[in-house]
Amino acid sequence: MKAQEQWQCISGCGACCRLDPALRGEALEALDPEQQLTYLAMVGADGWCIHFDTGSRRCRIYAQRPDFCRVDNLLGLFSAGGCGGGAETPAAAGDNPDSPHSNNLEQHGCLDELAIACCRQQIRSEWGGRGKVMRRFNRSVRHAVRHVIRHQR
C-alpha cells in the first residue's frame, strides 16, 4: 500500500501567492466579504500579491500577513472547497524560509491529500510540473511521511 504523503509547505515556492482572481475564483468565493476586500487590494498588476518578493520568493510582510494566508485558515479554505475537485488552490499559504506550516498540519492528516493536490496544481502552474520546485515539494511531502514513520517505531 502506498504510504500517505504528508503536506509540507516549502521555502522558495510562493506559488500560491499569485492571487490573480481570474485564476483563483473559488478561493476568493470562500473568503468572507472583508477578507475579499483585503485579498483584492493585494492583487498586483501582474497577478502576484503586492507583498510577494518574486526575486527571493518570500512574503515581505510574513509576520503581518492576513489571516487567510495563515495555516489554520488555510485548512478551513481547503475544506470549504477552495480547491475542490482538483480545481484551484485556496488563498495563499505564503512562502517562508522556515516553512512553519508543516508542523501545524501534522495534526490534520485528513486534509493532507487535498492540500498536496492543491500545492501541486499551483506549483505546476507557476513553476512547471517537472521543475526544481515541484521536485523539492515532492521530496518534502515524502520525507515527512518517512519522518513520521520513524517516530512511530
Ligand code: SF4
Ligand atoms: S504552493 Fe504550497 S508549497 Fe508553495 S508556498 Fe504555497 S503552500 Fe507552500
Ligand code: SF4
Ligand atoms: S503570504 Fe504574503 S506574499 Fe503571500 S499572499 Fe499572503 S501576504 Fe501576499
